[in-house]
Amino acid sequence: MKNDNCSMVYKLADAYYRKNKSKNIILTSAIAMSIFLIYSVFAIISGKMDADYLLYARNGGEITSTYLENASKEQYESIKELDYIEELGIKKYVGYAKVNKMDEGIVEYLDKVGFEKLVKPAYGEIHGKYPEEKNEIMLPIRWLKEYGIDNPQIGMNIDMQLRNKESGEEYENRGMILSGYYTDYVDPGINAPIAYVSYKYMNEQKIDIFPVDEIMLLQSNLYDVFSIEEQLYKDIEMLDEQQQFIGQNTLVRQSMEDLFGNYLVMGCCILIIMISAFLLIYNVVNISVRREIKQYGLLKTLGCSLKQLKTIVRIQTEKMLFKGVVIGGILGVGVVGILIRGTLERLFFKGKGDADSISIFYWGYLLLAIGIVSLTTFFATNLAVKKTVRLSAVESMRYSEYSNHVFVKHIHSAKKTSILWMAWRNVKRIPTKFMISILSLSIGYIAALGTLVITVGTDTTNNILKNPDFKISSIIEMHMISEYIPKEFSDQTPVIPKSEVEAIKNIDGIETVNISKGGFAVIHPQEDKALSPKMKASAGESREEFATLQIVDQKYIEELQQYVQKFKISADIEMLKKGEGVILLHHHELSPVLEEEVDKVPGTNISFYNLDSYGKDDTEKIKLGEMKCAGYIDTKNKHFPDLQMTTNGTNIIYFIISQEGFEKLGMDEKNFVISLNVDTLREPIIKQNVEKLVENVNKKSQEWNQLLLYSNSEHLASAQSYIKVTNLVLGTLGIVLLAIGIMNYWNTIVTGIQTRKHELVIMESIGMTGKQLRTLLIAEGIWHWGIVIVLVGTVGYGILWLMGESIKKELAYFRFYFPWKLFIILAIVLLIVTIEIAELIYHQTKKGSIAERLRFNLE
Structure with missing residues (x-):
């Protein structure tokens, strides 16, 4: 007769549960530890990545990952259709505004997506709303303080000086209404403050949105800086050869790479976590249930059905699972909450606002942990119970995992x-x-x-x-000091005086000194075919430009040759090595069309003139000589060999040249950068001495030098x-x-x-x-x-x-x-x-x- 006594089943389950206290503690601890492990690991990783994300966003002023400049409406609509582009915004440079008597701020227009999705996450303490009317404006707190406004009010009137980018240098006095204000966290020494105006203001000023100055893109996190550019060039037709996409990693991907290196390593780490939790629970459950097989065999002998037997095991498991989930969940949430909100905010966000936007509790991860652990527990329990089900009652009562057969002759042996x-x-x-x-x-x-x-x-x-322990460099940027040439700055004017270089070398405790050397020259980009891709990329039309030529030694040339060969870059290193050519360095400035054009320039000539020739008629120019172009190389490639470049390489044309080639041109050699490695114990004293030398030089120099x-x-x-x-x-x-x-x-x-x-x-x-x-x-x-x-x-x-x-x-x-x-x-x-x-x-x-x-x- 079938025994269906439910009450007795529950009593037996409860009796077994109370009897096996040690087993219950072990399994409950395993479940709690697994819940804690899975939740805390995922939550801590996410908290760290969220903190990185917020820090990168605040440092950069937006979360945009890729740009397309001077884009048409057709391109905008085409990009909007791409499934791997998650957000798409518009940025239009409207003009400038006076922050004070000397400095200028930037006036921009952003569409709704551009502001809400791509810029707003980088700001803190946002009050009010984005401008909607033609006289409304949104300003950063630091700009308002420049106006003497420490307690801004939404709707207050602000008298401003504004000018459109097409209206020349004339500013217009205009009263604006403050629609909102925000706190930005970008470096104020580098980034000008940004004011935002409305679409109606744009219409009033007769400024068309298209072609848009920048289309702001946020791609899927699966695309890195190189793959997103490659894919976009395939899917979007460029308007001309100068137009290009400028790709970057998304902030999510960048924070992941900073922590793990790549998605493969992160995936392996997650897999290890899951396997560890599974093995722990499976092992504990499997062992604990198998220990009870004899008892379950006895129950079968007394008439317990297989269904009732499973119910007895399930009830015990559910009790232990419930306790383990509660303990593990409380432990995980408590520890992670303290760690993320306390440690990350205290160590991470000094001067960068608070971490209120970072979650301290992740419901999804807790549910995931509970789900995984619960499934694993019941899976392991069922596997163990199946062993009992397959055995007869007599076999279950006699069951032992271990054989009782013992090799007696070995027991009595004294041999280890x-x-x-x-x-x-x-x-x-x-x-x-x-x-x-x-x-x-x-x-x-x-x-x-x-x-x-x-x-x-x-x-x-x-x-x-x-990096070196100390580095001394100049702030000279040739395009900014053209008015001082040649009266105050000429071919013979030093960047870092030789006397100071010798004085620095003589400081006790300096172990190594590395000096970057080279010179400045004038070039005619419109006349030299080799410079055509570079000038097209920057839309340059000037007849004269300044060029920097940095000398590289034979050791660096060998490194560069290995790099070029490994990554199959079109550059003639032998020409550079022999002193017959120069290589032009650029900062990821070329579109695919221009990169193809670069392949045609090696071997074409570039003419160099001395600085005294700047602004003079052709008959008065002094030609230093000619060098063949040995190719272009992108310095933003992550594997580009480290080169100690001078600080003026961003806005002018930058070449590297061998010592032999530099001597052929007969240029005056200047010290660009000095780097020092010093005795660690004497570093504080050396720092004081170097600071004094730099201070003495700066006292004798003008602001631009x-x-x-x-x-x-x-x-x-x-x-x-x-x-x-x-x-x-x-x-x-x-x-x-x-x-x-x-x-x-x-x-x-x-x-x-x-x-x-x-x-x-x-x-x-x-x-x-x-x-x-x-x-x-x-x-x-x-x-x-x-x-x-x-x-x-x-x-x-x-x-x-x-x-x-x-x-x-x-x-x-x-x-x-x-x-x-x-x-x-x-x-x-x-x-x-x-x-x-x-x-x-x-x-x-x-x-x-x-x-x-x-x-x-x-x-």
């Missing part, structure tokens, strides 16, 4: 090899449990090492430490907050994953020994001494330990090396470093843990006499 052999037999008796414990420990071990590899390799300190001093230690100090947060995030992940591995190993060993108590007592009863038993248990742990160490030292090293190579493709400054010290420390820690576990188990199994233990384990 026999004990080790017995330990190896015990370790590999159940391959599934053995593999799970080895895999879990190895994953945790490799994950802990991997987090340090990523932390050390992606540490921006690597990039900063490549000043020197700048860069201190790498100050740069590193300012980056420490960012570095600490990154290291904290990755270090936390490694510790948690290693803890999961150790917990899994503990559960495997401890629960395994529990099921072998009867076997161990029998072995003692037939002659195994206490010393041999202790040695056996320790040997079993050492077998686990040794296999893990070998796997991590071989397979783990290979995995981490491949991961490093993958990251290096994205981060040029990445340095692979296998943390051997941590490897040894963790090996020692794991060895101690395995020995302590064996000792603990040994002392537990020795409680009571052999007869008492035999009787207890047979019951």
